[in-house]
Amino acid sequence: MEEKKVLVVDDEESMRHMLSLILKREGYEVLTAGDGKEALVLAEAHLFDFVLLDVVMPGMDGLEVLKTLKERKMEATVIMMSAYGNLDTAVEAMKGGAYDYISKPFKPDEILLALRKAEERENLRKENVRLRQEVYRDFSFGNIIGKSPRMLQLFETIKKISDYKASVLLFGESGTGKEMVARALHYNSSRAPGPFVAVNCGAIPETLLESELFGHERGAYTDAKKEKRGSFEMAHQGTLFLDEIGETSPSAQVKLLRVLQEGEVKRLGSEQPLFVDVRIIAATIKDLARSVAEGKFREDLFYRLNVLPLHLPPLRERKEDIPLLVEHFFQKYNEQHRLNIRGVTENAMARLLEYPWPGNVRELENTLERAMILTQGDKIESDSLPSEVLGERAPWKREIWGEELSIKKASRVMEEELIRRALKKTKGNRSQAARLLEISHPALLSKIKEYGINANDI
Secondary structure (H helix, E strand, O other): OOOOEEEEEOOOHHHHHHHHHHHHHOOOEEEEEOOHHHHHHHHHHOOOOEEEEEOOOOOOOHHHHHHHHHHOOOOOEEEEEEOOOOHHHHHHHHHOOOOEEEEOOOOHHHHHHHHHHHHHHHHHHHHHHHHHHHHHHHHEEOOEEOOOHHHHHHHHHHHHHOOOOOOEEEEOOOOOOHHHHHHHHHHOOOOOOOOEEEEEOOOOOHHHHHHHHHEEOOOOOOOOOOOEEOHHHHOOOEEEEEEOHHHOOHHHHHHHHHHHHHOEEEOEOOOOEEEOOEEEEEEEOOOHHHHHHOOOOOHHHHHHHOOEEEEOOOHHHOHHHHHHHHHHHHHHHHHHHOOOOOEEOHHHHHHHHHOOOOOHHHHHHHHHHHHHHHOOOOEEOHHHOOHHHHOOOOHHHHHHHOOOOOHHHHHHHHHHHHHHHHHHHOOOOHHHHHHHHOOOHHHHHHHHHHHOOOHHHO
């Protein structure tokens, strides 16, 4: 078994010598430092498993050393030691990232027990990391996370079609990850060394979109002060991702069709064709087939783009992926914001699973980032979640976003909500509530009974 390496940091030589003897006898490899600066030099030069760190030392004290070790992202488990122990110091050390705090004088068994406990915890942490990596390897593709049948099928399709130059058309609601799928297709293809250029056709004014896509020569129009390369030129030998393709003007559609047919572009203000080798991946939230039928989108361009269609499922149709996504975003934002959120309570997870996520994965990510920042403990509680996720706002919307398609049932849910609001606003006064609802008093009493509403509880 590989020897565990321990750094002992103490300004008393006798303490360093005593700990070295004890630890070496137990099979540990030991190095010692007499002050904080020497400890940091050794920590840079060696990979330690554990650091036994005295709190009170001349110059840089133990808490400062601990802070520096954590800032440098050194993974050694730190155990603090002090003969001047008090509760405040111990709490500060633990908040700073120390695993344990031992008061001097201590028996040899105490320090060995602390190290064994730390070693067990570290083994569990590494096993957890290994298992997480296996999960992500099995259930992710790039940054796309999922283990539901539809997502696993999507991963297989991406692998199958990545290396073809044929155009891909991505269909999916806002927030389902269309650009991430486009990037996965690019970076898993032989075009990966080339550029990936993304253009949001819906975010660029119609008058500027053609210049953005095809470029322009100097003087091509009033504000064209110098020549500009278009997105097609910049994506040469790579991939061009055209998001919101359904928002393009008829003029832009004609030029897009020409590029797809001939592999050439002409900058605005120029008759000189430029050869481009570009794979097109387009995306839309619209029903393009309907747009074609309504004459809003060119049929020939639609068929050119729709060679390999991919449909991205909304999050509400793959809720078994939510716990995996939660874990993924915990890792991302713990690192980004230097947090230590370890999980979510059962009640909070139940809420996340119940909510229909009209904004899909993007909404889930924003919700979790906010909750992680606002939560007080190391687990997200329900009260850290937004009111709409908790079901405290517009329950009729949840009914509509859910599986229910009955107008009658959705109307009843909305009617009950309005009655409850009116009773709450009038503090239970049924006559006033009936006037607000613009129904008769007897009709309100009948509906209160029908919905089982207790006006005194509102």
